[in-house]
Structures are given as structure tokens and as C-alpha cells.
Amino acid sequence: SQRLHDDALCEDDCELGTGATVWxxxxxxxxxxxxxxxxxxxxxxxxxKTVADLGSGTAITSIASALLGASTVVCTDGCDPVVDLACExxxxxxxxxxxxxxxxxxxxxxxxxxxxxxxxxxxxxxxxQKYCWGEGMSEEEIALDIINGDQNLKxxxxxxxxxxxxxxxxxxFDVILGADCIVPKLYPIxxxxxxxxxxxxxxxxxYLSYEHRHYEHxxxxxxxxxxxxxxxxxVEVVSDHEMHPKYPANDIQIWKVTRSDKYCGAKWPMRGxxxxxxxxxxxxxxxxxxxxxxxx
Numbered sequence: 001s002q003r004l005h006d007d008a009l010c011e012d013d014c015e016l017g018t019g020a021t022v023w024x025x026x027x028x029x030x031x032x033x034x035x036x037x038x039x040x041x042x043x044x045x046x047x048x049k050t051v052a053d054l055g056s057g058t059a060i061t062s063i064a065s066a067l068l069g070a071s072t073v074v075c076t077d078g079c080d081p082v083v084d085l086a087c088e089x090x091x092x093x094x095x096x097x098x099x100x101x102x103x104x105x106x107x108x109x110x111x112x113x114x115x116x117x118x119x120x121x122x123x124x125x126x127x128x129q130k131y132c133w134g135e136g137m138s139e140e141e142i143a144l145d146i147i148n149g150d151q152n153l154k155x156x157x158x159x160x161x162x163x164x165x166x167x168x169x170x171x172x173f174d175v176i177l178g179a180d181c182i183v184p185k186l187y188p189i190x191x192x193x194x195x196x197x198x199x200x201x202x203x204x205x206x207y208l209s210y211e212h213r214h215y216e217h218x219x220x221x222x223x224x225x226x227x228x229x230x231x232x233x234x235v236e237v238v239s240d241h242e243m244h245p246k247y248p249a250n251d252i253q254i255w256k257v258t259r260s261d262k263y264c265g266a267k268w269p270m271r272g273x274x275x276x277x278x279x280x281x282x283x284x285x286x287x288x289x290x291x292x293x294x295x296x
Contacts, residue, residue: 015081018186022060025180025209028252030064031244033207037068045207046070049174052199054133054192055181059086063093065177066124073124074173076131087117087128094121134194172201176257178208182224184215189224196257197231206257211249234260 037044047069053062054076062075075090077083098121117128176199181192196206210221225235238254 015079018057018183022058023180023211024249025211025252026057026060028243028247028249029177029179029207029209029254030061031247032238032242032254033064033068035242035244044069045205046175050074051175051177052076052173054131054176054178054195055187056086056128057082057179059089059093059128061177061179062086062126062128063090063121065175066121066126070124070175073126074131075126075128078130078132080130083117083128083130090117090119090121090126090128094119098122131195133191134198135191171199173199173204176200176204176206178206180209180211180252182208182210182220183213184217184220184223185213189220190227193224193227193231193233196228197233200233200257200259202259204259206255208255208257210253210255212251212253228257232260234258 033045036042037046045068046065048071049069050072051062051065051070052074053059053065056062056075056077059075062073065073075083075086077086119126176196178192178196181187182189200206210224213220228235234257236256236258238256240248243254
């Protein structure tokens with residue numbers, strides 16, 4: 001069977017960095033979303049929603065979001081080769097799962113000119129584009145009129161309304177996803193929190209997977225929570241019993257980030273009794289349990 005590429009596109013693999021790997025945090029996050037979507041006692045988190053996927057890497061969470069009912073998914077990464085990889089994987093997923101389906105994914109000079117890669121996948125608009133956390137989105141990033149406007153807007157008229165909509169509406173999403181993006185040894189945390197703040201309305205819900213990793217300068221979880229507090233963002237740890245039973249990881253958590261009703265200076269955890277992974281403990285990984293063959 002055809003599989004999504006996680007090791008191609010660039011001859012120099014270092015250009016892809018961490019974006020060329022499907023990390024355990026991505027699996028834990030998408031299986032949590034799948035569990036909720038298929039649970040008749042809960043509302044599907046993604047059904048009919050506009051979704052921003054931050055640091056998407058291989059685009060696995062973006063593809064999963066489309067399959068779970070999202071209306072629009074903007075698949076983003078800060079590295080051009082990784083965006084190209086995501087674009088190729090989306091194209092392969094569409095071609096494999098909907099054989100014969102047409103996509104409007106572009107390549108070469110045309111791709112560079114309009115900085116847009118998009119396709120229609122089972123009723124979901126998927127857009128792959130470069131986005132640097134917290135730096136805003138430019139007028140050339142055409143995804144804006146899909147998210148903030150009429151889903152049935154004709155393709156030919158998209159360019160004509162971008163400026164008007166950028167002036168009249170802020171770019172906010174219903175759901176923001178971030179799989180294993182909190183890695184201070186490689187990426188500063190504050191731009192990620194800025195991005196969530198920038199793309200969130202009062203109703204936006206962000207779901208982040210966090211893998212415990214020791215960092216000598218500070219505790220990443222506490223630092224994220226501190227920065228979120230400063231931006232009026234509330235952080236909640238999803239309880240273990242809400243996770244997918246076949247895809248848990250004892251050093252990976254799902255965080256739910258929402259806009260606070262008012263500033264809250266309480267210490268972590270802000271709700272419930274679930275404790276965040278901290279750098280003081282010696283946590284043994286069980287990532288081998290996430291391998292698909294273990295559950296066939």
C-alpha cells in the first residue's frame with residue numbers, strides 16, 4: 001500500500017530537521033481526536049471547524065483533521081522544505097484514499113509565486129503554507145478568504161476579496177493543533193504562545209501534545225503556562241481516561257488551551273487533579289506501545 005513520505009523531498013535531509021518524522025506526540029494527539037470524534041457521548045471537536053495545524057511537519061495531523069470532519073485545515077510550518085513535504089503527503093493521501101480525485105496542489109514557479117498549496121479532500125479545504133509563529137500572515141496567503149469567508153466562494157474571485165477581508169476581519173480559527181511543538185532546546189516557547197494568542201478568538205480551543213523532556217534552564221511546561229497566563233490563556237491537562245486506550249504514552253500529555261474569562265494567577269494545574277509532567281521526575285518512555293503493528 002502507498003504510505004506517506006517522511007524521509008524525502010530534499011537531498012540534504014538536515015533541511016527538513018524534525019519535520020521529517022512522525023513523532024509519538026502526533027500519534028497521541030490524533031488518536032485522542034479520533035476517540036472523541038467516534039464517541040457518541042461527545043461532540044466531535046473538529047466537525048465543521050476551521051483548523052490551524054502549527055508545526056505540522058509531515059502533515060499527519062492535518063490529514064487526520066480532514067478525515068475527522070474539519071471544513072478547512074491550514075497546515076503550517078516555518079520551514080519551506082517541510083511545507084513542501086507536507087504538500088506532497090497531502091497530495092499522496094488524497095490520491096490514495098480518493099483515487100482519481102483532482103487536487104489543485106501546485107508546484108514549481110507557480111507555487112512560489114502565490115505561496116499557496118491547497119486541495120479539496122472529502123469536503124475539506126486543506127491549505128499548506130509557511131507560517132512563522134507569531135509573525136502574522138501576509139496578504140499573499142490566500143487561505144484567509146477561505147477561513148473568514150464563504151466556503152462556496154468561486155476560485156476565480158478569491159484574489160479580489162483578500163484585501164477587503166483582511167481589513168475587516170481578524171484571522172481566527174475554531175481549533176488550533178500543535179503536536180510536540182514544545183521543545184525549548186530547539187525552538188523558543190514564546191513564539192508558539194504568541195501564535196496561539198494571535199490566531200485565537202474568545203471561542204478558539206487549542207489542543208497540544210506535550211512530551212516530557214528534561215531541559216536544564218527551566219521546566220518547559222511551567223514556562224509555557226507562565227507565558228500563556230500573560231496572554232490570558234488558560235491551560236488544562238486532559239485526563240488519562242479521556243485518552244485513546246490503545247495509544248497512551250506515560251510521558252506525553254494533551255493540553256487544552258482556551259481564552260480565560262479573566263486573568264488567573266493560580267499555579268499549575270489550573271483545573272482538576274491531573275499533574276503536568278515535570279523535569280524533576282524520572283519518567284520511563286513507553287513509545288514502543290504506539291507502534292501500529294502492536295495494535296493490529
